[in-house]
Amino acid sequence: MKSLAENKIEVAQCSGFCFGVKRAMRIAKEALDKNKDAGVYSLGPIIHNNQVVEELTKEGLKPASLDDIKKGVVVISSHGAAPKVFSQIKAKGLRVVDATCPYVMSTQKTVEALSKDGYFIVIFGDRRHPEVESLMGFSGGTAAVVKDEKELGTIEFPHKKIGIVSQTTQLPANYIKVISAVMEKGFSEIRIFNTICSDTQKRQESAAALAKDSDVIVIIGGKMSANTKRLFEICSNICKGTYHIETADELKKAWFKGAGRIGIASGASTPDWVIEEVKNKILMIKEEGMGNG
Ligand code: SF4
Missing domain, CATH: 3.40.1010.20 (4-hydroxy-3-methylbut-2-enyl diphosphate reductase, catalytic domain)
Known part of the structure; x- marks a missing residue:
């Protein structure tokens, strides 16, 4: 990989939603469109990203425990569920929409x-x-x-x-x-069996390559997101200035003091708009030239 130019902010080549999360979002939105009156639920967060879960909740997807669901449709998250869970949903007369990642x-x-x-x-x-x-x-x-x-x-x-x-x-x-x-x-x-998914491997490789060439690298993703935690683990072994945030509000000016080369990597359930917000806020911090936050 070419060296990052001084004062440049670079986003890792593999970032934003992975294939499985894109698919789960599409399936959840289709379920919401088709079942407006029936009630659409997920058993816990549909993906491990609070901003996306909030957005889907506004559109009508309700995170709930199975005991509390009386009627409607249950969307299985990209992480999947045990066969027993599918049987319990069906036994209650509820419909299953399966968004388990392939x-x-x-x-x-x-x-x-x-x-x-x-x-x-x-x-x-x-x-x-x-x-x-x-x-x-x-x-x-x-x-x-x-x-x-x-x-x-x-x-x-x-x-x-x-x-x-x-x-x-x-x-x-x-x-x-x-x-x-x-x-x-x-x-x-x-x-x-090699069951580590190819997106995870590419994401880890591109984050590691960027960390090697950065003074500071910001990892964006849910605090509960397993793949984001792995990215943090990889990058913090390469670059001392590695930070894990969920949103731009968590950025601290002091992290960027004297840092010329800044990298951004994201977990598989981080939407592009959150990455863009983080990038813009870092640009603002750099332009203000402040480093005492
Ligand atoms: S990280 Fe891999 S396994 Fe997990 S949802 Fe995305 S594509 Fe599927």
Whole structure:
């Protein structure tokens, strides 16, 4: 990558909504258009970005718990849901509109097939993330979640046929550590699946390239967004001046004092208009030439 010119603000090549989030937004908006009177709900945030969730709430999409929904349509988020959740929605006589990202769906199918074929499954990811909860649901209870290779020591493996998958937004380097540690345990059969999505990989690579060439890099995305947290992790290992914000209001003038080369990277659920607002506010800070905020 060419060097950033002094006093230039550059946005990472891969930024804004990913394919799965664009698709989930389109599906949610279509559900809202077609079911204006019935009531359209999501079980928690449809994507991990507060600004987008607020926008959709204004348009009529109501985040709710299943117990509180009496009638209407339930939109499944891009992170997916366990089969049990689909059954519960249908049992209540509600309609399901499924916005699960196809990459997540593919991992769910892999987990389901491994479970049916008698494999014990190691899922590398954050056990409280809805995507990982959905994968656990598809495993039929024959899986364990680990956040790193050290946690493998806490698992009692019931047999020697092992399948390994990763949450779609993890770092490949960390996934490789988990895979290597499983290999060292001497199982007779191990099936490894690369389930990290291609958008995540491209986004991580373009953020890392930009961080190498920046004095300050601002990562924009929801505080609950797994892929945004990974971008922050990657960039802060490369560039000391790495900051994670959700909106332009969180920018501090002091961050940019003496910084000539500024990069901006965004999580997969950050809309372009938030990126533009952040860019404009940084430009304003630079033009004011202030650095004492
Ligand atoms: S980050 Fe990847 S897996 Fe997640 S919604 Fe976007 S495209 Fe799908």
